[in-house]
Amino acid sequence: MRNQKVRGIVAMLAAVGFFAAMDTFLKLFSTHYPALEVSALRGAASLPFVVLSLTLTGKLHTIKPVRWRLHLLRGVLAIAMLTTFVYSVRHLPLADAYSVFLAAPLLVTALSVPILGEHVDRRRWLAVGVGLVGVLILLRPSGQGLITLGALAAFVSAVCYALSAISVRVLTRTDTTASMVFWFMLMLTVFAGILAIPNWVPLQREHWPWLAAVGILGALGQHFITEAFRHAPASTVAPFEYTALLWAVGIDWLVWQHAPSARLFSGGATIIACGLFLIFLERRERTST
Numbered sequence: 001m002r003n004q005k006v007r008g009i010v011a012m013l014a015a016v017g018f019f020a021a022m023d024t025f026l027k028l029f030s031t032h033y034p035a036l037e038v039s040a041l042r043g044a045a046s047l048p049f050v051v052l053s054l055t056l057t058g059k060l061h062t063i064k065p066v067r068w069r070l071h072l073l074r075g076v077l078a079i080a081m082l083t084t085f086v087y088s089v090r091h092l093p094l095a096d097a098y099s100v101f102l103a104a105p106l107l108v109t110a111l112s113v114p115i116l117g118e119h120v121d122r123r124r125w126l127a128v129g130v131g132l133v134g135v136l137i138l139l140r141p142s143g144q145g146l147i148t149l150g151a152l153a154a155f156v157s158a159v160c161y162a163l164s165a166i167s168v169r170v171l172t173r174t175d176t177t178a179s180m181v182f183w184f185m186l187m188l189t190v191f192a193g194i195l196a197i198p199n200w201v202p203l204q205r206e207h208w209p210w211l212a213a214v215g216i217l218g219a220l221g222q223h224f225i226t227e228a229f230r231h232a233p234a235s236t237v238a239p240f241e242y243t244a245l246l247w248a249v250g251i252d253w254l255v256w257q258h259a260p261s262a263r264l265f266s267g268g269a270t271i272i273a274c275g276l277f278l279i280f281l282e283r284r285e286r287t288s289t
Contacts, residue, residue: 077161
């Protein structure tokens with residue numbers, strides 16, 4: 001059992017690293033192409049790997065959707081989530097965008113009350129509230145209290161991610177994981193591609209390797225995150241998702257020579273601490289029941 005948990009943790013660490021590397025290429029893309037086009041390219045680069053994986057595992061027949069409307073909603077959320085995220089990493093250091101986006105688990109807890117009717121006790125509401133204070137710290141670029149569009153875009157992306165995560169809770173009652181992944185990527189590619197047509201910029205030859213890297217890194221990240229949750233409980237591996245911030249700080253330093261700010265440490269640490277506290281409460285409740 002212990003070896004299984006270790007394998008799950010290692011797989012999660014690998015997944016986070018691959019996704020961070022993929023986001024680095026998305027940031028590079030964002031300086032040359034519109035955000036909607038980058039979103040469409042992200043989906044198009046990953047879709048062949050999704051289809052190949054489903055074919056090799058014999059799960060292609062399980063992609064038939066049951067709740068079409070909910071899949072369509074996730075498609076819309078996918079466009080909004082990735083487009084705003086790409087916009088944020090274009091205008092912010094990767095670590096700053098990650099710090100705001102890491103508020104998503106807090107938002108899942110808060111939004112599950114009005115949407116799913118779940119009960120959230122005082123301790124969780126306190127964690128959500130304190131975590132959102134951390135977001136406010138990151139949203140303030142100066143003493144004047146102005147909010148940058150890049151930071152706001154990262155927060156909107158986190159909200160869309162939280163809503164998508166909540167929709168997954170409902171979809172799992174009727175639809176397969178294969179169905180959710182396939183239609184999510186397909187709708188992202190098609191819908192974002194259609195919306196990007198008016199401002200489409202032809203892909204430069206030297207950027208084709210970037211596109212291949214996005215597809216490969218995204219596929220590897222998806223594989224290892226699946227392995228992580230296969231070998232260990234969510235409460236065990238989920239905390240290691242926050243190592244994404246360490247990757248982002250390192251990538252910012254090595255690629256763009258951008259040093260982390262004091263605001264990043266204070267706001268990011270607040271958000272991560274509250275997220276870890278929520279995971280701790282969830283784990284303790286499960287072990288006591």
